[in-house]
Amino acid sequence: MSASLQKGIDVLKEVIDAPVASFFASCVHCGLCAEACLFYTETDDPKYTPIHKLEPLRRVYSREYTLLGRLGKMLGLSKPVSDDELEAWSELVYDSCTMCGRCSLVCPVGNDIVYMVRKLREGMAVSGHAPQGIQEAVKRTIEIGSPMGVKWPAIQHVIKDQEAETELKIPIDQPGVDVLVLMSSMEVINYPEYLGALAKIFHKSGVTWTLSSEASEATNAGIQIGVSDLAREIVARIVNAAEKLGVKRVLSPECGHAYMAIRWEGPNLMGRPFPFEVVHVLELLDELRRAGKLKMKDQFTTPVTLHDPCQIVRRGGVLDAPEPLLRQVVSDYRPMPDGNKWNWCCGGGGGASSIQEPAAEALRFKAFQVKKRQIEASGVNTMVTFCSNCRIVMEEAVDHYEMKTQLLGLTELLAAHLED
Amino acid sequence: MADHGTLEQRLAQQGISRRAFLKFCTAMASLMALPPGSAAAIAAALAKAKRPSVIWLSFQECTGCTESLTRSHAPTLESLIFDMISLDYHHTLQAASGFAAEKSRTDAMQEFYGKYLLIVDGSIPTKDGGIYSTIAGRTNLDLLQEAAKGAAAIIAIGTCASFGGIPKANPNPTGAVAVSDIVKDKPIINISGCPPIPAVITGVLAQYLTFGGLPELDHLGRPKAFYGETIHDRCYRRPFYDQGKFAKTFDDAGARNGWCLFELGCKGPTTHNACATTKWNGGTSFPIESGHGCLGCSEPDFWDAGGFYQALSMPATPLTFATGAAVAGAAIGIGVSLANRAKKSAAKKAHQAATLDDLEK
Numbered sequence: 001m002s003a004s005l006q007k008g009i010d011v012l013k014e015v016i017d018a019p020v021a022s023f024f025a026s027c028v029h030c031g032l033c034a035e036a037c038l039f040y041t042e043t044d045d046p047k048y049t050p051i052h053k054l055e056p057l058r059r060v061y062s063r064e065y066t067l068l069g070r071l072g073k074m075l076g077l078s079k080p081v082s083d084d085e086l087e088a089w090s091e092l093v094y095d096s097c098t099m100c101g102r103c104s105l106v107c108p109v110g111n112d113i114v115y116m117v118r119k120l121r122e123g124m125a126v127s128g129h130a131p132q133g134i135q136e137a138v139k140r141t142i143e144i145g146s147p148m149g150v151k152w153p154a155i156q157h158v159i160k161d162q163e164a165e166t167e168l169k170i171p172i173d174q175p176g177v178d179v180l181v182l183m184s185s186m187e188v189i190n191y192p193e194y195l196g197a198l199a200k201i202f203h204k205s206g207v208t209w210t211l212s213s214e215a216s217e218a219t220n221a222g223i224q225i226g227v228s229d230l231a232r233e234i235v236a237r238i239v240n241a242a243e244k245l246g247v248k249r250v251l252s253p254e255c256g257h258a259y260m261a262i263r264w265e266g267p268n269l270m271g272r273p274f275p276f277e278v279v280h281v282l283e284l285l286d287e288l289r290r291a292g293k294l295k296m297k298d299q300f301t302t303p304v305t306l307h308d309p310c311q312i313v314r315r316g317g318v319l320d321a322p323e324p325l326l327r328q329v330v331s332d333y334r335p336m337p338d339g340n341k342w343n344w345c346c347g348g349g350g351g352a353s354s355i356q357e358p359a360a361e362a363l364r365f366k367a368f369q370v371k372k373r374q375i376e377a378s379g380v381n382t383m384v385t386f387c388s389n390c391r392i393v394m395e396e397a398v399d400h401y402e403m404k405t406q407l408l409g410l411t412e413l414l415a416a417h418l419e420d
Numbered sequence: 421m422a423d424h425g426t427l428e429q430r431l432a433q434q435g436i437s438r439r440a441f442l443k444f445c446t447a448m449a450s451l452m453a454l455p456p457g458s459a460a461a462i463a464a465a466l467a468k469a470k471r472p473s474v475i476w477l478s479f480q481e482c483t484g485c486t487e488s489l490t491r492s493h494a495p496t497l498e499s500l501i502f503d504m505i506s507l508d509y510h511h512t513l514q515a516a517s518g519f520a521a522e523k524s525r526t527d528a529m530q531e532f533y534g535k536y537l538l539i540v541d542g543s544i545p546t547k548d549g550g551i552y553s554t555i556a557g558r559t560n561l562d563l564l565q566e567a568a569k570g571a572a573a574i575i576a577i578g579t580c581a582s583f584g585g586i587p588k589a590n591p592n593p594t595g596a597v598a599v600s601d602i603v604k605d606k607p608i609i610n611i612s613g614c615p616p617i618p619a620v621i622t623g624v625l626a627q628y629l630t631f632g633g634l635p636e637l638d639h640l641g642r643p644k645a646f647y648g649e650t651i652h653d654r655c656y657r658r659p660f661y662d663q664g665k666f667a668k669t670f671d672d673a674g675a676r677n678g679w680c681l682f683e684l685g686c687k688g689p690t691t692h693n694a695c696a697t698t699k700w701n702g703g704t705s706f707p708i709e710s711g712h713g714c715l716g717c718s719e720p721d722f723w724d725a726g727g728f729y730q731a732l733s734m735p736a737t738p739l740t741f742a743t744g745a746a747v748a749g750a751a752i753g754i755g756v757s758l759a760n761r762a763k764k765s766a767a768k769k770a771h772q773a774a775t776l777d778d779l780e781k
Contacts, residue, residue: 001780011774014767065760067752126774128781135779142776229774 001128005083008127012060015119021065023111024058027051033103033113038344038367039096050103050113053092056081057120083127090129093120095360096367099257099350100310105341114315121226130225133355137221141234147221147354148185155216158188162196168203170195173245174210179284180247180276181209182218182238182262184255186388194254194388197415201285204418205293209251215241218253220261224351231261232269238262242276249277251284254409256311256387257349263316280312281411282386286321289328295419296329303332304408305378307371307394308343309387325410326384329417336378344370348393368397375405386410427629428467441467448626451619451698452635452645465630472629473528473536475567476510479560480553480587480596481542485578486512488615505537505625511555522556529570537628538571538606540564540599543580543587547595564602573607573634574599577621582610582641583720590724600641607634610641612693614717619698620646640720642692651714652688654696657681675711685729686713693718 034040034049046052059081062069072078103113124130137147144151159170171177179202187194202209215237222231242250252259263278288294306326312318319341326333338344347367352360371394375383381404385391391407398405431441442463449459478486490513507513508528514521528536542560545552550559568574576599579585587596600608611620624643627635635643652658660666660680667674667681675681682689688696691714695706707714713729716722 002775002777003779003781007774007778010767010770013763014771016764064763065756067756126778128779130779138779139776225779227774227779230776 003126003128005081005086005127008086008123008125008129009060009081011126012057012120012123013064015122016057016061016065019112020057020061020116020119023113023116024061026109027111028109030108032106032108036102036106038100038102038347038370039363042367042369043363047092048096050097050117051111053089053097054113054116054120056086056089057116057123060123083129086124086127086129090124090131091360093117093124094131094134094350095352095355095357095363097350098310098345098347098352099315100345101315102310102342102345105314118223118226121224122228123226125226131355131357131360133357133360134221134225134351137351137354138225138227138230141217141219141221142230145237146185146188146217147219148189150185150188150217152213152216155183155188155211158192158195159211162192162199165193166196166199166203168196168199170199171208171210173213174208175245177208177210177245177247179207179209179249179251180242180245181211181251182253182258183211183216184219184253184258184388185217186219186255186392187253190392191388191409191412193412194409197409197412198281200415200418201288201294201411205288205291207284207288210245210247212241212245214244218258218262219255220258220265221351221354223261223265224257224354228269231265235261235266235269239266239270239274242274247276249279249284250274252278252280254281254309254386254388254411256309256316256389257351259316259318260311280316280318280321282312282318282321282325285411285414286325289325294325294328294414296414296417297419298417299331300329300413300417301331302382303334303380304330304382304384305334305336305375305380306339307336307346307383307385307390308340309385309390310343310345310349312387313343314341322386322410325414329414330384334378334380336374338374344374346371346387346390346393347397348389353389353393364393365397365400368394368401371397372401372403375403382406382408384408384410384413426467427469427471430471445626447619448623451623451694452627452643454645462626462630466626469629471506473532474505474507474539475525475528475536475571476507476513476539476541477560477563477567478511479540479542479544479564479581480594481578481580482586483512484615485541486510489618489621508536525567529567533570535572536570538567538574539577540574540581541577543584543596543598544602545587545594545596546602547593550595552594561602564599568603568606571606573609573628574603575621575624576600576608576610576612576641578616579612579614579717579720579722582612585614586723588721608641609634609637609643612640612642612647612718612720614715614722616718617646617694617698617700620694638692642718646694646698647692647718649692649694650689651691651693651696651708652686655688655708656696657708670711681708681711681713683731683734684713685727685731687716687719687722687725687728687732688714689732691716691719691722 033051037048037050040048063073063078097117099114099117101114107113140149141147163170181198220231220234222234252262259280267273285294308322347364352364383405385407391409395407445463446459449462509525516524544560544564546561550561553560555563576582580587581599584596584598587594609624611624624635635645638644638647657678657680661682665674665679666683667679668683699706715728716725
């Protein structure tokens with residue numbers, strides 16, 4: 001295999017740009033990002049301070065692109081970034097960072113720390129320091145088409161089941177429709193009823209839609225591991241399929257990182273604007289709600305609270321859709337403290353949930369304690385969310401802590417109470 | 421010297437009226453920043469005060485402090501009140517000499533043990549066993565240690581006694597130190613200045629006689645009432661400083677118009693003393709009024725604190741410097757940015773698309 005330190009350093013040299021330079025130059029070392037990071041607040045370990053996680057990137061920046069750093073390098077005063085150092089940082093860059101973006105939000109000088117973590121991962125990945133779990137997810141995505149190894153026949157199976165459940169036809173490879181629906185493998189395996197829910201809602205509201213047999217996977221492990229070349233290949237499948245079918249819109253599923261990948265990173269990876277619009281399923285549902293096309297027959301009466309997925313709300317900008325949609329279907333909504341853009345991550349985003357090492361898993365559970373406190377503060381046992389990855393991670397943690405919390409997906413909840 | 425009668429009696433004998441005495445007390449109260457009502461209290465206390473025994477030891481000094489006190493003011497009340505203490509030993513002022521003089525010192529030390537006030541001017545040499553200054557065959561160090569034992573309090577008069585002063589100036593050949601470097605177990609008041617203002621000396625004495633205690637001191641052991649503010653803060657030329665009007669030479673238009681002497685080396689901003697308010701020579705003036713900057717003589721190590729005519733800090737000729745810096749900065753910036761661009765585009769050109777193989781070593 002061909003990963004090497006030199007490749008890693010070369011890539012870092014390539015990805016360091018003006019924003020990175022200005023971020024490092026303007027950091028005032030205030031430490032506010034530490035207080036914003038769940039891996040720091042739940043462990044009190046200063047190594048989890050977000051800006052510290054970027055130390056190898058800062059070193060490369062300093063040695064290659066600053067006057068003093070170059071002098072130091074020339075005179076042999078500073079040591080080059082080593083393989084051992086990158087290996088030591090792997091835990092900080094992958095296990096303990098979910099790219100939730102809370103640090104970027106609180107930074108008083110406006111440093112986008114996640115933006116830099118994303119760039120540092122580029123160097124970590126090609127120098128062979130990405131965790132094995134994420135490496136395997138990337139391999140499966142490139143080779144099979146899904147990070148979890150889901151193949152088209154498995155999806156066909158889910159389609160059949162949901163067609164039987166809803167008594168509605170689920171269209172495949174239908175050109176010229178309004179919406180190309182994407183799925184995440186987690187939905188195919190864990191929450192197939194999401195597909196049925198969409199079928200019901202679209203049937204009722206008259207939205208024309210289709211699945212594509214060529215591109216059904218919305219998630220992008222290439223972005224999570226930090227290899228743009230692979231991420232581009234993955235996102236190109238969707239773009240090609242959507243262009244071939246000539247759809248107006250591509251619908252990102254409930255998965256948070258999928259939305260980040262297609263909506264925000266996608267056009268940059270492809271280097272051109274898309275001829276179609278990318279919307280998150282909640283954006284589309286809220287549009288239908290505002291048009292009066294999403295009427296409920298009854299309401300869900302159990303008290304619920306809401307978990308806002310980072311990539312959709314804080315980083316994705318879908319700030320205003322979730323609450324009105326939730327209020328549409330539930331009668332007793334109890335917001336949790338630090339909701340909306342201030343929410344705390346489930347602990348498993350950014351590829352972290354695919355890292356299988358016991359230490360990483362234990363750290364995820366530890367980090368979940370902040371979410372646990374939030375749930376407890378809301379005082380209810382039912383939590384609605386709209387990201388399948390959040391949902392799986394939190395269900396595992398709920399079991400781990402033997403909590404009574406039950407998790408629900410917002411789209412399914414809406415479909416279940418939809419007017420007949 | 422044996423007469424330890426009350427101050428009022430002594431003043432009457434000297435022909436000082438009660439009215440003059442009260443005026444002095446009011447002046448002292450205001451100098452020490454005490455409330456107006458305390459003037460009466462000072463008068464009452466002083467009138468009844470017994471003359472305390474005072475032993476004055478002079479070490480490595482120039483007698484300027486004594487001069488300041490006795491000559492410049494004589495025969496004003498300040499010097500008279502000084503006369504009203506029982507000065508049992510003072511080299512310069514005493515009539516006695518030789519064994520008789522030393523005897524009067526040891527007698528006073530015995531009789532008033534634990535009660536006498538010890539005044540010291542001059543620094544104490546410590547190098548080579550202190551042999552650089554001796555009196556009656558004994559070193560200053562020895563004399564000070566002996567006299568300090570029975571003292572109620574010590575007043576270090578002048579910058580030499582307070583901080584080491586000129587004898588301590590670089591290279592300090594005699595190993596001169598301040599009183600407070602030697603005596604650690606007695607209250608010490610530092611009345612610094614080269615020389616100190618006479619009214620400050622009498623003010624501290626009046627306070628001691630009136631209240632029996634020491635005044636509030638700053639971090640250098642100086643009475644806050646007199647050393648609480650800088651010369652600069654109370655200087656009558658301060659408005660010119662605020663307006664940025666500075667004399668550039670001692671005979672330019674600025675100097676003639678009385679502008680700020682900062683650029684000519686005035687140490688007023690860093691010097692704590694009462695010169696600008698109390699003034700010298702019976703309230704006539706102080707150095708800055710005579711057109712010369714403050715030397716900073718009441719501060720430690722003033723002799724070694726750069727030249728007397730060197731400004732504390734100088735703004736660089738602003739425009740020239742800023743332009744030069746901007747041009748140099750821009751040039752370096754452009755150079756670095758060109759180099760960085762080249763490096764980044766080279767890295768881009770060398771980019772080989774990453775494959776799955778690149779994820780593992």
